[in-house]
Amino acid sequence: MQIKELRSLLFLPANRPAFIERAHERSADAVILDLEDAVLPEQKAEARLMVPRASAALAARGLTVLLRVNADPQAWCADLDAADLSKLKGVILPKVEAAAEVAALAEALNVMERRSACPWPLAVAALIESPLGVLRAAEIAQASERLCALGFGAEDYAACLGIPPEPDYLRWPAQQVANSARAFGLGCWGLADTVANMEDMARFEGAVREARNLGFTGSVAVHPRQVPPVNRGFSPTQAELEWALRVVAAAEAGRAQGKGVVRLDGRMVDQPLVDRAERWLRQRRMSQ
Structure with missing residues (x-):
């Protein structure tokens, strides 16, 4: 399965070995080792050191492993320098607001892959999580040949505007991101609703169905119980x-x-x- 065709992507904090040990039981199309929001600032240095072992363990189980790096270029350089690129299939760049940010990451990967003899080029996915990112989504979608997908970060977008992360307020920006991604042959991940909902599964399943109807091709999951409805919702009946x-x-x-x-x-x-x-x-x- 190509990266852009993934349906479900389960976030795993890079510094939580217990979550990583059971990841193969979750039936996600891919797992995302997270060095960004799931890791406290004071724990990031230690979490980076845990990435090579975690990615090796996940890859040994046959899982598709992606790494979410931090948005700041100095931070993502440190994230990637600490990683074993040969155990990854892609890199997720958060909080993207300009095509140049993706291009800079892609250029850095060119150098890092040559230096580490990585056996394949890593795909890049760009998370769009702000009003400016939404306005520039079409430009971002054309930033690099490495780009495989755009993602819509509903929680961060809503926080930027000071609005509730609810469908009535998120459909328009979500569809802008989906339209831009699909216009240029990319996958599109996310929901026009909060992804942090782990209790009201009826609402979550409805959000998945609506996301598919808006043009999304998959979604991240922040809890294992979200993976089955994501897989069902983004698969043909x-x-x-x-x-x-x-x-x-x-x-x-x-x-x-x-x-x-x-x-x-x-x-x-x-x-x-x-x-x-x-x-x-x-x-x-x-x-x-």
């Missing part, structure tokens, strides 16, 4: 899969007859519909 199979079959039959457009159940089946059906079938194959 059985009814959608059955519909997709019929659409693809109808399109193939039409092509065999020289028809670019066919009818199915009284509905026109053209290329955009076929593309959606094929995407759902591809998602199903990748998640199996």
